[in-house]
Amino acid sequence: xxxxxxxxxxxxxxxxxxxxxxxxxxxxxxxxxxxxxxxxxxxxxxxxxxxxxxxxxxxxxxxxxxxxxxxxxxxxxxxxxxxxxxxxxxxxxxxxxxxxxxxxxxxxxxxxxxxxxxxxxxxxxxxxxxxxxxxxxxxxxxxxxxxxxxxxxxxxxxxxxxxxxxxxxxxxxxxxxxxxxxxxxxxxxxxxxxxxxxxxxx
Numbered sequence: 001x002x003x004x005x006x007x008x009x010x011x012x013x014x015x016x017x018x019x020x021x022x023x024x025x026x027x028x029x030x031x032x033x034x035x036x037x038x039x040x041x042x043x044x045x046x047x048x049x050x051x052x053x054x055x056x057x058x059x060x061x062x063x064x065x066x067x068x069x070x071x072x073x074x075x076x077x078x079x080x081x082x083x084x085x086x087x088x089x090x091x092x093x094x095x096x097x098x099x100x101x102x103x104x105x106x107x108x109x110x111x112x113x114x115x116x117x118x119x120x121x122x123x124x125x126x127x128x129x130x131x132x133x134x135x136x137x138x139x140x141x142x143x144x145x146x147x148x149x150x151x152x153x154x155x156x157x158x159x160x161x162x163x164x165x166x167x168x169x170x171x172x173x174x175x176x177x178x179x180x181x182x183x184x185x186x187x188x189x190x191x192x193x194x195x196x197x198x199x200x201x202x
Contacts (some may be wrong), residue, residue: 011049023049023105025097025124026202029112029172030132033139034158035182035189039132042193043107048202049100053110056089070156071147074163087119094123113167117175128200131176134183136161142186 016037018194026043028036028147044050057077058157059070066072093108120127173179180196182189
């Protein structure tokens, strides 16, 4: 199949937090290994500021003195939500987002649940949402190549899939302004990310 970008709406609007900001907000969502970090890297090269919700979880894990393992990442993400509410990760991102929007467009990498989007929209008037999609087999292959501490093997992948889809990722994807079906190689995604961002007006 290769590449396909499906536009679900034509809403590309300026993000605001309280008052008009210089930048706009693009949120990337999608299952593990679907290509989000690749698009984020290209967006950074285009001058966008990159904020990662996963980095918020990893910072919390570090503050607890935990090594980065698939189990610790998952347990930390769950306990943060249980202790502080479903919107905690986005809430902790807001100060950095406010500051970044004064200077540039911002890409938020790794939103996973509708509650996070709802909380973001309480602070940002309008957001462009892009969902990444790829087959399970390709995603597993790419995660093995990536080798990030949170990725693990087949068992950990299955547990992470269950956890993130259970958070309501499918409902979040349904809100997307565009869905990128990534059925090519990782190298192809790197070369095409520029085109995707250009098409979305970023």
